[in-house]
Amino acid sequence: MKTEKVTQGYIRFIRENPRFLLYGFLLTFFSCFGQTYYISIFSSEIRSIFSLSHGDYGLIYAIATVGSATTLVWVGKFIDRMDLRTYTILVLLGLSLACLLFSFVSSVILLTLSLFLLRLFGQGLMMHTSVTSMGRYFEETRGKAVSLVSFGNPLGQGMLVSLAIFLLAYLDWKTIWVASSIATIIIIAPIILILLGNHPVRKRQTISNNSTKTNTVSSWTRKEVLRDIRFYLILPLMLAPSYITTGFFFHMSHLVDTKGWDLNIFTQTFYMYVVSSLLTALITGNVTDKFGAKKILPLSLIPQCVAMLILVVTNHPIAQIFYMFTSGMTVGIRVTIGGAIWPEIYGVNNLGGIRALATFFMVLSTAIAPVSMGYLIDAGVTMELIALGCFIYMTFSSIAAWFGVRIKNNSHT
Numbered sequence: 529m530k531t532e533k534v535t536q537g538y539i540r541f542i543r544e545n546p547r548f549l550l551y552g553f554l555l556t557f558f559s560c561f562g563q564t565y566y567i568s569i570f571s572s573e574i575r576s577i578f579s580l581s582h583g584d585y586g587l588i589y590a591i592a593t594v595g596s597a598t599t600l601v602w603v604g605k606f607i608d609r610m611d612l613r614t615y616t617i618l619v620l621l622g623l624s625l626a627c628l629l630f631s632f633v634s635s636v637i638l639l640t641l642s643l644f645l646l647r648l649f650g651q652g653l654m655m656h657t658s659v660t661s662m663g664r665y666f667e668e669t670r671g672k673a674v675s676l677v678s679f680g681n682p683l684g685q686g687m688l689v690s691l692a693i694f695l696l697a698y699l700d701w702k703t704i705w706v707a708s709s710i711a712t713i714i715i716i717a718p719i720i721l722i723l724l725g726n727h728p729v730r731k732r733q734t735i736s737n738n739s740t741k742t743n744t745v746s747s748w749t750r751k752e753v754l755r756d757i758r759f760y761l762i763l764p765l766m767l768a769p770s771y772i773t774t775g776f777f778f779h780m781s782h783l784v785d786t787k788g789w790d791l792n793i794f795t796q797t798f799y800m801y802v803v804s805s806l807l808t809a810l811i812t813g814n815v816t817d818k819f820g821a822k823k824i825l826p827l828s829l830i831p832q833c834v835a836m837l838i839l840v841v842t843n844h845p846i847a848q849i850f851y852m853f854t855s856g857m858t859v860g861i862r863v864t865i866g867g868a869i870w871p872e873i874y875g876v877n878n879l880g881g882i883r884a885l886a887t888f889f890m891v892l893s894t895a896i897a898p899v900s901m902g903y904l905i906d907a908g909v910t911m912e913l914i915a916l917g918c919f920i921y922m923t924f925s926s927i928a929a930w931f932g933v934r935i936k937n938n939s940h941t
Contacts, residue, residue: 537814541672548665549676551723555616555658556680558716560688561627561708562650563681564894565777567643569692570701572781578636582782586902588636589778592643593895597888600652604884605750607660608877613724619657620717622649627709631702652891655681659867660883664876668817674867675813681863682805682856686798693795747875753882758873761932764925766869766886767893768829769862772836772918773855775897776911783911787843797848801856808860821868826930828865829922831857836922839915 542549560566567589575585607615626645633639658680662673695704753759776783784791808831815824835854838847870882904914 538672538676538810541669542676545666545673547723547726548661549673551616551720552658552662552673552677553680554716554720554723555619555654556677557684558623558712559650559654559658559681560684561623561712562646562648562652562654563685564651564774564898565685565780566688566692567646568778568780569689569696571778573701574633574639577633578639581902581906582779583899583902583906586778586899588640589643590895590899592640593647593891595644596648596652597891597895599648600656600891601884601888603648603653604656604660604887605878605881607657607880612657612661612727613721616657616720616724617717619649619653620712620720623654624709624712624717626650627705627712631705631709647891647894651894652887656880656883656887659863660880663867663871663883664879667871667876670868670871671813671816671821671864673813675809675816675860675864678809678860678863678867679806682802682859686802689795689798693792747877748882749878750881750885753874753885758932758935761928761935762825762869763886763889765825765829765922765929766862766866767890768918768922768925769832769858770890771893771897772832772922773859774894775901775914776839778898779901779905779911782905783839786911787847789843789845789848793845794848797852800849801852801859804853804856805860805863808857809864810860812861812864816864816868821865821872822933824861825865825869825933826926828861829858829926831855831861833919833922836915836919840912840919 571585574580575582580588622645626642626649629638630642630646633642658677659674662677663670666673692704748756780794781791783789784794812824831854835851835858838851838854866886870886871879874882901914905911
């Protein structure tokens with residue numbers, strides 16, 4: 529009965545907001561062009577072209593990602609000031625340019641620049657625009673909105689990764705990136721403009737509703753957030769899935785080799801990752817709307833802790849399925865919580881700037897992951913030992929977040 533009520537609640541919510549939810553979904557889906565798991569498919573070709581070791585390529589990737597994260601802090605706040613339609617189209621234009629540039633890499637400098645643009649516009653701004661929009665224009669149903677649009681990420685991961693691997697058997701890898709660039713600007717951008725056709729009406733309604741509410745969370749500025757201890761107690765937990773998932777997916781070829789698994793079979797288990805992400809996001813969205821993100825946050829890393837323990841204790845082929853399933857669970861929880869926790873604590877007026885700050889640290893963690901794990905691998909550290917270290921980190925970050933969400937909402941000036 530409860531499951532039926534949850535399903536009916538989501539169906540009704542989708543029927544009431546189909547265009548705006550599809551807008552957010554498409555942004556998260558096609559953010560995959562700038563996500564590590566998609567770029568990593570072409571890692572062997574890139575390292576071969578430029579004769580790069582795992583660590584060297586990881587360092588270049590880290591430089592590009594750190595640059596994108598730093599830039600995101602600045603450009604991410606403009607979503608608070610610009611028309612959403614204009615902002616979104618500029619992001620799509622940037623992603624299209626990044627895909628095209630990546631297809632023409634001929635030097636390490638150009639490789640670094642193209643990776644910088646892919647990470648900025650793909651992983652950074654596409655996700656930032658989607659989740660910030662859902663957090664700002666939904667309040668009582670914020671959890672549902674974020675969970676639904678977050679479907680785009682695991683679905684894109686499952687569908688686009690499989691499609692890219694399939695196409696690599698018939699096409700040059702550069703051709704795939706040219707096609708990605710064309711699809712972004714010719715197909716996705718016009719659809720986005722159509723979906724946002726009634727956005728001015730939604731914006732006026734949101735402003736009007738917020739002005740009449742007396743229990744709305746007061747809005748913090750970004751400077752005030754940086755002085756708040758809760759931000760720093762919660763942040764380590766929020767960064768854990770980004771670092772761990774990015775690091776292990778970036779070095780998936782090495783992980784598969786050391787475990788004695790088959791890469792083709794391993795990539796097919798992405799569908800288990802997708803299924804668990806979707807189911808967990810649905811459940812988390814409903815629970816978040818009912819109880820609040822702060823109550824769920826400290827428990828959100830439990831599935832990924834299990835995933836790390838799986839890598840530590842076994843090489844059995846069946847472990848691939850359980851590893852992907854539990855990893856996907858944490859991603860489903862993390863994306864939903866990540867979209868709800870900041871507006872729940874700090875309000876929505878400056879949400880773009882605050883989320884850009886949080887995303888900066890998230891992207892920074894994804895930059896550190898490939899290079900740190902890459903050099904650990906080069907130094908002979910096993911994937912099992914790396915997984916154990918990640919487990920320990922998640923345990924302590926969960927404890928810190930537990931204390932963070934229990935600190936009272938102090939007044940600010």
